[in-house]
Amino acid sequence: MIQLTDNPIDAPALLQSAQQPEAGAVVLFLGITRQFTKGRETASLSYEAYREMAVKELERLEQQARERWLLVDCSIVHRLGEVPLAEASVAIAVSSPHRADAFEAGRWLIDALKESVPIWKQEHWADGGADWVHPNGRDATHE
Amino acid sequence: MIQLTDNPIDAPALLQSAQQPEAGAVVLFLGITRQFTKGRETASLSYEAYREMAVKELERLEQQARERWLLVDCSIVHRLGEVPLAEASVAIAVSSPHRADAFEAGRWLIDALKESVPIWKQEHWADGGADWVHPNGRDATHE
Amino acid sequence: MKLTVKLFAAARELAGCGEIGIELPTGATVGELRAGLVVAAPSLAALAQSSMVAVNEEYAIDATLLRESDVAALIPPVSGG
Amino acid sequence: MKLTVKLFAAARELAGCGEIGIELPTGATVGELRAGLVVAAPSLAALAQSSMVAVNEEYAIDATLLRESDVAALIPPVSGG
Numbered sequence: 157m158i159q160l161t162d163n164p165i166d167a168p169a170l171l172q173s174a175q176q177p178e179a180g181a182v183v184l185f186l187g188i189t190r191q192f193t194k195g196r197e198t199a200s201l202s203y204e205a206y207r208e209m210a211v212k213e214l215e216r217l218e219q220q221a222r223e224r225w226l227l228v229d230c231s232i233v234h235r236l237g238e239v240p241l242a243e244a245s246v247a248i249a250v251s252s253p254h255r256a257d258a259f260e261a262g263r264w265l266i267d268a269l270k271e272s273v274p275i276w277k278q279e280h281w282a283d284g285g286a287d288w289v290h291p292n293g294r295d296a297t298h299e
Numbered sequence: 300m301i302q303l304t305d306n307p308i309d310a311p312a313l314l315q316s317a318q319q320p321e322a323g324a325v326v327l328f329l330g331i332t333r334q335f336t337k338g339r340e341t342a343s344l345s346y347e348a349y350r351e352m353a354v355k356e357l358e359r360l361e362q363q364a365r366e367r368w369l370l371v372d373c374s375i376v377h378r379l380g381e382v383p384l385a386e387a388s389v390a391i392a393v394s395s396p397h398r399a400d401a402f403e404a405g406r407w408l409i410d411a412l413k414e415s416v417p418i419w420k421q422e423h424w425a426d427g428g429a430d431w432v433h434p435n436g437r438d439a440t441h442e
Numbered sequence: 443m444k445l446t447v448k449l450f451a452a453a454r455e456l457a458g459c460g461e462i463g464i465e466l467p468t469g470a471t472v473g474e475l476r477a478g479l480v481v482a483a484p485s486l487a488a489l490a491q492s493s494m495v496a497v498n499e500e501y502a503i504d505a506t507l508l509r510e511s512d513v514a515a516l517i518p519p520v521s522g523g
Numbered sequence: 524m525k526l527t528v529k530l531f532a533a534a535r536e537l538a539g540c541g542e543i544g545i546e547l548p549t550g551a552t553v554g555e556l557r558a559g560l561v562v563a564a565p566s567l568a569a570l571a572q573s574s575m576v577a578v579n580e581e582y583a584i585d586a587t588l589l590r591e592s593d594v595a596a597l598i599p600p601v602s603g604g
């Protein structure tokens with residue numbers, strides 16, 4: 157299941173959908189807004205997407221993950237707009253009969269998402285100002 | 300946080316405790332009761348522990364993970380007694396500034412738990428009978 | 443032929459608008475669209491170099507041929523997650 | 524000295540009880556406790572071979588020396604998770 161949302165991500169609902177009787181393992185990844193990056197304080201992050209294309213790319217990633225690993229459920233949700241401190245900008249929930257698949261697919265999906273999905277992050281600094289994040293630098297999430 | 304519980308695991312509460320502003324990534328692993336193992340149907344699993352020692356071993360694993368990776372929060376909860384299909388027998392929630400640490404620590408913790416923590420699983424088969432699980436064989440969770 | 447190029451994030455802010463119309467010869471390539479975009483919006487010069495171009499919601503290369511009805515977009519380096 | 528050995532899971536079911544008292548000479552080792560356990564509960568013979576022994580809630584080796592107040596436990600191969 158692929159979703160872009162302007163609202164807080166409902167992680168418990170993703171877990172519930174992942175907990176199918178065919179599965180033995182669930183891995184949920186949340187990327188959340190971190191307060192400090194190299195000593196500078198972040199007030200919040202905001203995200204903008206090329207929505208139609210982002211959905212297509214995310215669907216492609218889900219399909220590739222399902223070809224590569226044996227997955228029961230696979231959900232990717234990205235929040236857009238402002239994401240306050242400690243709240244999730246992205247959630248990936250995968251379930252699989254055996255745990256290696258869930259861990260590997262979850263890790264691959266977030267790495268691939270950050271490489272190819274047309275979504276952009278803007279840092280809003282606590283001391284004022286805002287910057288669009290340049291990839292390959294460290295930013296106020298999980299990079 | 301280490302816990303053995305006779306009740307269903309409250310995964311949303313673990314997520315909430317993991318989502319600290321110092322963190323950028325949360326990884327939650329759930330081991331859940333799978334319905335079929337090599338074609339044979341499982342009705343439920345039940346777990347028994349040497350409680351005092353299991354808590355000590357889990358605390359040791361949390362400490363080792365914190366020495367090896369930079370973690371913000373680290374919770375390990377194991378349910379004891381009967382665990383119905385699709386419900387979680389074990390939950391591991393870790394958060395970290397960067398996502399590599401959360402994924403690696405989560406994976407290591409469940410692998411280590413299965414090797415050293417004095418907890419035993421009994422399969423209750425849908426066609427009757429019950430077997431204590433022999434490790435290194437496949438069982439009705441995520442092995 | 444006239445194509446509309448969608449702009450996002452830093453590109454949208456530099457250009458001051460969410461899309462730009464570009465006039466291109468029939469059979470033009472994505473590379474020519476990229477050059478035309480910089481003429482139409484010089485503020486995009488640096489960013490257009492480091493950006494990808496999507497055509498009909500798929501990543502394209504500079505050699506890709508464009509058609510009148512195509513939907514193009516400039517995709518600055520992505521940073522979701 | 525008399526030690527109590529806790530039993531769990533398959534060991535508990537084979538022995539039919541959750542703990543067994545064993546009489547051991549002063550200064551006995553974990554290896555001697557393992558042998559004494561099989562004498563006291565022959566049904567544990569096979570499982571005792573493949574099990575670990577814990578003393579005071581820590582894994583012990585067969586050479587570990589036991590004291591009167593120690594809490595011992597037979598730990599069949601674990602299968603939590």
